[in-house]
Amino acid sequence: MTFEFDVITLLPGMLEAVTQFGVTGRAYRRDLYRLRTWNPRDYSSNRYRKVDDAPYGGGAGMVMMAEPLDLAISSAKRWQNANLAGKTRAIYLSPQGKHVDHARVLQLASMSGITLVCGRYEGIDERFIVQHIDEELSIGDYVISGGELAAMVLIDAIVRQLPGALGDAESADKDSLVDGLLEYPQYTRPEVYREQSVPRILLTGDHAKIKRWRLQQSLGRTWLKRPDLLIKKYPDGLPDQERLLLEEFKLAEKNITSG
Structure with a gap:
């Protein structure tokens, strides 16, 4: 149609x-x-x-x-x-x-x-x-x-949401905000650009760990930039896995800031 x-x-x-x-x-x-x-x-x-x-x-x-x-x-x-x-x-x-x-x-x-x-x-x-x-x-x-x-x-x-509009059928599903969170950071070649390297975990080929890292980054970015979205997505509080991931992200951010 x-x-x-x-x-x-x-x-x-x-x-x-x-x-x-x-x-x-x-x-x-x-x-x-x-x-x-x-x-x-x-x-x-x-x-x-x-x-x-x-x-x-x-x-x-x-x-x-x-x-x-x-x-x-x-x-x-x-x-x-x-x-x-x-x-x-x-x-x-x-x-x-x-x-x-x-x-x-x-x-x-x-x-x-x-x-x-x-x-x-x-x-x-x-x-x-x-x-x-x-x-x-x-x-x-x-x-x-x-x-x-x-x-x-x-x-x-x-x-963008109409069937067949996007070349990659998964693109619309993975867009920022689709699941209520901001999207995780993206990287492509070269591996090192102006002395900044791609996060090592993305080079491991371990899909389970990459998926975990991406969820953590989405939670962390949303907490940093749009905390209102976290409240909207989790009105009763974050589930245990998401809470632990966000706590790890916050600790890493604190260490970077204090360092």
Whole structure:
């Protein structure tokens, strides 16, 4: 089944990059997903194709008008209803939305398609959100110029989960954060680079020891950089093996710091 992305955007040209490069480009050429853009300007009743106006109550900036957005997303939904058999969802990319995480990406990838609404200016008319949006999602607590970049991030994350999108079937399963932890450090040739050597354990060929070391490094990196993820993954505390591995990591870090 081909996944369907419908994007409501004033800048459809920006989305072309997704279909041309890297994993998403290859997946697009293999017809693993379709990407359609719907420009609200094409649905404006104004001869100047105006889609924004000043906010009621005053304030800086302009607000995207409800009608052009309404007509654009209605066209997208009609297309989906006629061509898609499974479940779809309308998402507004907004800093007020819930943060996207891997679990949500997997849920979205299991659908037949999604509609992404990219805001511009100071935002969009709230009445459009109430009438058409199923959920709001955010890629982080910072401000960007519009929803297009956020949409591209979400599209990339979803496409990676589509069957056949990645060359190595295990790649998606081993990505950082997939199991709730940050990924262990990676190394390749040469064995020594600028007087720094690859950890000796990775040269032993002992797969059991390597697996243990990698789990320890994932736990340690998560503890150092994102301790909130440890709490989320282990709300009742770390299992005995993970606790011992993390204690060993902490001791090694202490020795390095004090040394």
